Each structure stands twice: as C-alpha cells, then as structure tokens.
Amino acid sequence: MKNMKMRKKLILSFAIVAALTAVLGTLAIIVMRSVDTTYTDIAEGEMPGLYYLGQAQADLRGERSEMRAMLIYVTRGEVEAYQAKVGSLQKNRESLRENMRSFRELIEDQPTAVENYNKLQTLYESYS
Numbered sequence: 176m177k178n179m180k181m182r183k184k185l186i187l188s189f190a191i192v193a194a195l196t197a198v199l200g201t202l203a204i205i206v207m208r209s210v211d212t213t214y215t216d217i218a219e220g221e222m223p224g225l226y227y228l229g230q231a232q233a234d235l236r237g238e239r240s241e242m243r244a245m246l247i248y249v250t251r252g253e254v255e256a257y258q259a260k261v262g263s264l265q266k267n268r269e270s271l272r273e274n275m276r277s278f279r280e281l282i283e284d285q286p287t288a289v290e291n292y293n294k295l296q297t298l299y300e301s302y303s
Contacts, residue, residue, distance in 0.1 A: 227278035234271035241267060275299075 179187075241264040248257040275296070282288040 224278055224281045227274045227281070230274040231271055231278065234267055234274060237267045238264060238271065 241260050245257055245260045245264070248254075248260060275292075279289075279292055282292060
C-alpha cells in the first residue's frame with residue numbers, strides 16, 4: 176500500500192466504501208421484505224380478529240351500562256326511560272352478535288380458537 180500512488184489509493188478506498196454500501200443496502204432490502212411479510216401476515220390475519228373482538232368488548236360494556244340504567248329506571252318507576260333503554264339494549268346486542276359472527280368467520284381454520292369461541296358463546300348465552 177505504501178508504494179501505490181495517491182490516485183490508486185483513493186480509487187481503492189472508494190471502491191471498498193461502495194462495496195460495503197452495496198452489501199448493507201442488500202441486507203436492508205432483505206430485512207425490509209421480511210418485515211413487510213410479517214406486517215402483512217399480522218394485518219391480514221390477526222388484526223381483523225382483534226378489531227371484531229374489541230368491538231364486541233365495547234358492545235358488552237355498553238350492554239352492562241344499559242342494563243344498569245334499566246334497573247335504575249325500573250326502581251324509580253320511569254317507564255318511558257326504561258323502554259328507551261330496552262330498544263338501545265336490543266341494538267347493542269345485535270351489534271355484538273354481528274361482531275362475534277364476523278370474528279367467527281375469521282377463525283374457521285383455527286380449531287383451538289373455534290373451541291374457545293364456542294365456550295365464550297356459551298358463557299354469553301348463559302349471561303343474557
């Protein structure tokens with residue numbers, strides 16, 4: 176390296192930097208593809224199910240709230256307010272059924288998830 180001219184040293188240095196950049200760029204592209212594949216698997220596989228479960232959870236919370244309000248209205252003798260809550264409760268339950276139906280369609284090919292879903296469905300039916 177001592178006997179090389181400055182021009183050759185510079186060219187060799189830039190060539191080494193360019194080669195390292197190419198190697199790192201290639202590795203980055205490979206890793207990005209892997210991340211993209213994982214993201215797609217999650218977004219298309221798990222996320223829709225989580226969305227429907229989240230909606231079902233919100234529906235259950237709403238149902239509890241409606242039932243609590245109905246009990247208050249019954250004890251106070253407020254019949255009209257009670258009847259309004261009955262209608263609201265029915266809408267909430269339909270929304271819950273629809274979200275659970277959509278979730279069930281997403282887990283058709285997962286036996287353990289279907290088994291857990293059926294247990295949850297049984298518990299809900301005994302609750303309501």
